[in-house]
Amino acid sequence: MVHTKTLKLRIKDKHAAWLGALAREVNQVFNFCNEVSMKASRPYSGKPKWLSGYDLQKLVAGATKGDDGLSIPSQTLQQVCEEYATRRKQFKKHKLNWRVSNPESSKYSLGWLPFKKGAIAYKNGQIRYAGKCLSLWDSYGLADYELRAGSFNQDTRGRWYLNVVVMAQVKPSDGTSSLGIDLGLKDAATCSDGQVLKSRWFREQELALAVAQRAGKKQRVKAIHAKIANRRKDAMHKLSTHLVRDNAAIFVGNVSTAKMVKMGNGKSTLDAGWTMFKTMLEYKATQAGIVFDEVNEAWSTQTCSVCSSVEGPKGRSELDVRRWVCSCGAQHDRDVNAALNIRAKGLAQLAISKAAEAKADEAVLNKEPSGSEAGHGLPAGGILALSAQAAAEG
Numbered sequence: 001m002v003h004t005k006t007l008k009l010r011i012k013d014k015h016a017a018w019l020g021a022l023a024r025e026v027n028q029v030f031n032f033c034n035e036v037s038m039k040a041s042r043p044y045s046g047k048p049k050w051l052s053g054y055d056l057q058k059l060v061a062g063a064t065k066g067d068d069g070l071s072i073p074s075q076t077l078q079q080v081c082e083e084y085a086t087r088r089k090q091f092k093k094h095k096l097n098w099r100v101s102n103p104e105s106s107k108y109s110l111g112w113l114p115f116k117k118g119a120i121a122y123k124n125g126q127i128r129y130a131g132k133c134l135s136l137w138d139s140y141g142l143a144d145y146e147l148r149a150g151s152f153n154q155d156t157r158g159r160w161y162l163n164v165v166v167m168a169q170v171k172p173s174d175g176t177s178s179l180g181i182d183l184g185l186k187d188a189a190t191c192s193d194g195q196v197l198k199s200r201w202f203r204e205q206e207l208a209l210a211v212a213q214r215a216g217k218k219q220r221v222k223a224i225h226a227k228i229a230n231r232r233k234d235a236m237h238k239l240s241t242h243l244v245r246d247n248a249a250i251f252v253g254n255v256s257t258a259k260m261v262k263m264g265n266g267k268s269t270l271d272a273g274w275t276m277f278k279t280m281l282e283y284k285a286t287q288a289g290i291v292f293d294e295v296n297e298a299w300s301t302q303t304c305s306v307c308s309s310v311e312g313p314k315g316r317s318e319l320d321v322r323r324w325v326c327s328c329g330a331q332h333d334r335d336v337n338a339a340l341n342i343r344a345k346g347l348a349q350l351a352i353s354k355a356a357e358a359k360a361d362e363a364v365l366n367k368e369p370s371g372s373e374a375g376h377g378l379p380a381g382g383i384l385a386l387s388a389q390a391a392a393e394g
């Protein structure tokens with residue numbers, strides 16, 4: 001199922017001047033449309049003509065071409081013409097109010113930059129528009145949406161926002177498998193199927209950061225930090241979307257940030273951004289109607305996921321131990337083994353709650369007609385597959 005909605009995202013203030021300059025061009029185009037439309041509908045001689053958006057587009061065609069042409073993209077130019085014609089028709093007026101670019105004026109028009117579908121693109125946490133990459137607070141995870149038409153808008157405080165119509169896929173997950181996730185320090189997250197979310201983007205950029213810091217380039221330092229944050233968020237969005245699509249249940253260890261900060265790894269903890277990742281997983285899981293739960297991760301590292309013997313690496317002193325062999329002969333990657341234990345715990349937890357739910361359902365079954373499972377989030381196949389899995393794994 002596909003549905004459209006409009007998202008509003010705050011653009012970073014460093015782009016305000018640039019957007020403001022483009023908005024002044026939009027005002028010029030709008031006022032031009034106003035002038036020619038007015039003259040055409042009340043000509044000195046000849047037949048009055050009511051100009052359409054298409055007529056106006058023909059009149060401004062080419063205005064963005066050449067060295068002294070406008071800087072706004074042609075899609076914005078066309079959209080201004082269309083919106084002008086639409087509003088004029090809607091208000092049944094010969095002339096609309098002029099758009100005022102002077103911020104000192106009491107009639108100042110708040111910045112407005114409309115665009116058509118295809119005029120903006122999302123990449124690595126930024127929006128590309130008119131040849132420039134704009135940073136923004138991406139609270140929705142734009143990577144998950146197909147972007148359509150919209151506009152950049154200024155508010156009374158001079159802040160800029162992106163308002164964009166998006167197509168959202170609300171497809172129930174068709175995954176039947178379950179997944180455990182171990183949140184860690186070396187890698188931000190290790191999945192029971194071996195997928196990994198790297199936590200140390202910081203490392204890759206450390207050299208560039210050190211150089212910029214020594215040279216006292218504050219803007220550059222800020223830019224590198226922002227780049228790291230954008231990359232991380234983007235990677236988290238991609239992995240969480242993909243995990244929710246492929247699984248019917250996801251379980252995460254309940255490691256608390258406070259606990260890890262106490263261990264003296266505060267910097268790494270912040271860098272890993274566990275909380276952000278969990279939040280993403282949770283809302284995406286809810287949207288897709290799959291199970292998401294946190295489980296107590298105590299002993300998940302030390303316990304063998306094959307024979308349940310407790311002999312794996314312990315605590316921080318053995319944090320460097322990446323691989324170990326259990327006396328039963330099983331060879332383990334430390335974090336994948338932990339993720340497998342988290343998954344087993346989660347499935348056991350789920351089996352208990354499902355059993356309780358089934359009992360409750362049974363009690364009311366006689367009163368309820370058919371279709372009682374309609375309200376459940378989990379697809380029927382998913383529940384059966386999970387129960388079978390939990391039973392098999394004991």
Ligand SMILES: [Zn+2]
Pocket residue numbers: 304305306307308309326327328329330
């Ligand atoms: Zn073992």
